[in-house]
Amino acid sequence: MKNEILIETKQLTKYFVGKKSLFNLHPKSVKAVDGVNLKIHEGEVLGLVGESGCGKSTLGRTILRLLPATSGEVLYRGQDILKFDKKQMWEMRRKMQIIFQDSYSSLNPRMTVEDLVGAPLEVFKEGTKEQRRERVVEMLEEVGLGAQHLYRFPHEFSGGQRQRIGIARALILNPDLVVCDEPVSALDVSVRAQVLNLMRTLQKKKGLTYLFISHDLSVVKHISDRVAVMYLGRVVELADRDELYRNPLHPYTQALLSAIPIPDTNRRRNRIVLSGDVPNPYNPPAGCHFHLRCSRVCESCKESAPALREVAPGHWVACQFA
Amino acid sequence: MSQPKKEKIQKASYAREVIDKLKAHKLAILGLCIWVLEILIVVFLPMIMNLDPYVSDYAAFDAPPSDTHILGTDSIGRDLFARLIYGGRTSLLVGILSTMISLIIGVPLGLLAGYYRGIVETVIMRVADVFMSFPSIVLILVLVSVLGPSIWSVTIVIGVLGWTSFARLIYANVLSVMEKEYVESARAVGTSDFWTIVKYILPNALPPILITVTFQTASAIITESSLSFLGMGVQPPEASWGNMLHDAQSITILSRSPWVWLPPGLAIVVTVLSINFFGDGVRDALDPKMKI
Structure with missing residues (x-):
């Protein structure tokens, strides 16, 4: 290398x-x-x-x-x-980002795909809401999903698709x-x-x-x-x-x-x-x-x-x- | 896969979905309708009709329902229909307001205790234990008598003492939500504590609380009724469903004049049930995993 x-x-x-306690001092x-x-x-x-x-x-x-x-x-x-x-x-x-093992529990069930994948962008206040959405769509397309998935919730996806969402979220900030x-x-x-x-x-x-x-x-x-x-x-x-x-x-x-x-x-x-x-x-x-x-x-x-x-x-x- | 135009994709909004699911829940809709109807009647009827809950009709004491008094009169000749409507105002106000107070105190404290653990958790939850270890009706009686019985003191005391059930429930839910990897994922992308709580923890910990909100509202109405029944709640001549029942304590009225106690009793039962049905429906509707 x-x-x-x-x-x-x-x-x-x-x-x-x-945990240290009265009965377990060491x-x-x-x-x-x-x-x-x-x-x-x-x-x-x-x-x-x-x-x-x-x-x-x-x-x-x-x-x-x-x-x-x-x-x-x-x-x-x-x-x-x-x-x-x-x-x-x-x-x-x-x-530095992480992709989790369990895509069931690593995606907030009450957030849409747009919010899930866009969360890092939002945290770092990248661009306007429109720009962020476009970036999310690009990223979704890169992982084999698309704009039609933006407003869906995680439970509507299969395991493989959910893991793709997790990958998109991890990679969106490059x-x-x-x-x-x-x-x-x-x-x-x-x-x-x-x-x-x-x-x-x-x-x-x-x-x-x-x-x-x-x-x-x-x-x-x-x-x-x-x-x-x-x-x-x-x-x-x-x-x-x-x-x-x-x-x-x-x-x-x-x-x-x-x-x-x-x-x-x-x-x-x-x-x-x-x-x-x-x-x-x-x-x-x-x-x-x-x-x-x-x-x-x-x-x-x-x-x-x-x-x-x-x-x-x-x-x-x-x-x-x- | 056809490539849909980006601007054409309609946002199937979450709110829309929740409403659709709620609509499918027949009992919840029935509960909501009854409840809304009740509030409308209680608020607006006195403005349309000429109702006076305080004036005595000297021609009719203990009168059964008739043309002039639809629900009859009580032992000092007051119109029971007017008292039922005005009593509804107090009872619903106490129920809703005191639950709001409990919610405002209990939810943030439960969130903090569950999120930060450690010393915060110990202080908040042990204080909650202390609150819960008092027999609540006795404590309420004492506090109300110190503050002086009135609608407001009853509301505040019930509200303030009710925070423990919300705090404990939220706390327990937060503990289980914190185990989920999506909370870790929020930290991994650098979400602040505040937004982690607001966007990741609260939405997942709150829905089970909704059913408690409705139960709590119902039980506040009942507590107010019992207090008034004991003479420590809403003071006569002001009316509440509870002190209307209080007036019906004697065995003669119980057996001979059912029109005095039946309507307020039924009103309490119907209100409490409809609130509970509605809460049940809302909880199911808010769960995105729940199919209609």
């Missing part, structure tokens, strides 16, 4: 602390995001995969400051946005970064491909940067330039898409990739089945979070967590054996 770095997180952490905290260092380049799609509860959505929301970070930095073109005051942050909202929080996992397979292709087309056309969060490896493979794998709040592997899918180095990534079904009955392959469950995030294991389920575990894994290191150009792994 030659492009400039758009977003960089440095040791970003987000803990959810339990509440436990969930380390949903635990010291994540990521660089997102301008114009790329960075896929973020991991199983449920590994902190991928939390990471996305923390980068956007929809959730307050516990510590660390989020640098936007070198500026730490976590230190921004209210006014500066408001200006930043124009440049943001730099769009966090896509499992945007297609609530859609059925036939619609999923359409929406994915639409997102990819728009990204290329407008030079957008996506942080694409998903638990679906084939979806991530389809859309991403680079892929990061998360496990229990930490990034365990990060590489170019092709490199990662061809040559996974972290045992967890290897196990994940071996679980992708291949539609070919003649091919046999080694399916790595992980033993045990994901450890309770209230009480993650010491050292490498993965050591309880890892086939290559050794003593030192239980003591210290391996840092991400670059084992090949652009290929980062947090495992001492890689």
Whole structure:
């Protein structure tokens, strides 16, 4: 990637602390995001995969400051946005947007499509009402809807159409970064491909940067330039898409990739089945979070967590054996 | 897909849709009609007819309905029809006005408590608990006797004490609405707290309140009636439906002169029911997901 770095997180952490009370003086905290260092380049799609509860959505929301970070930095073109005051942050909202997973609950049921898609324009007081409407119609047409949908309410649309409305709302201000929080996992397979292709087309056309969060490896493979794998709040592997899918180095990534079904009955392959469950995030294991389920575990894994290191150009792994 | 001209697209307005849905709700329309008719009668009839609720007809005490007195007279010869109309003025006024007061106090407080949580929530909701832990009729009696019984003191006391039900309901609704991603989406595009509350939270938290508004209006009318019945509400010679019932306390009147208590009693029942039906219809009509 030659492009400039758009977003960089440095040791970003987000803990959810339990409520302190008379009976619970030292509440436990969930380390949903635990010291994540990521660089997102301008114009790329960075896929973020991991199983449920590994902190991928939390990471996305923390980068956007929809959730307050516990510590660390989020640098936007070198500026730490976590230190921004209210006014500066408001200006930043124009440049960073989010597409939600659940298009049922992410669209206000009492607003028309015009108001929903035009909401960002209204917040930033762009143009007159007429100009805003025209802009909304243009944007709707770009996502495959049209002016005839302006005065409809969200419940009148199918899941795929609603997600298109969500995409239109996120892109109408021409943001730099769009966090896509499992945007297609609530859609059925036939619609999923359409929406994915639409997102990819728009990204290329407008030079957008996506942080694409998903638990679906084939979806991530389809859309991403680079892929990061998360496990229990930490990034365990990060590489170019092709490199990662061809040559996974972290045992967890290897196990994940071996679980992708291949539609070919003649091919046999080694399916790595992980033993045990994901450890309770209230009480993650010491050292490498993965050591309880890892086939290559050794003593030192239980003591210290391996840092991400670059084992090949652009290929980062947090495992001492890689 | 044919490309429709942009200026040709008609805005199928939301208000239009709400009215259409309301029209389909027969009971709600019936309730509304009765209610509007009642208000019209109560407001305009005294201007057309010569009604005097205070003057006694010395030729007719406790008279049953007749040509001169359509609904008869009470024990001191006052025309009961005139009293019913004037009593309706007071009862409806107290009902509507006191509900407005409750609404104006309760809704903002509930919104604040649900939106900001923390200390704001604790203060507002615990004060509401304190208010609710008093038996309301006793508290109303005490306050009214301190302020001195009159239409206005009754209205204000009922109104001010009624805020808790609105505050609690709005608060509960806000809590559930806040969980929705569209509130987060509002923050993600940089919407201010004020507009988030006005455009995203209030419209989704308010409709269930409408049914409470109607119930509250109805119950305020009943509370006013009970207060007047107990002699602590609207003071004679002024009429209200409640103190008309108060006049009918004795067993002789109850058994021998049904014309004294039947009309105001029926008026209360019909009013309360029609308001409730209307509220039910409005709530359904305001929900865009509800199909006719």
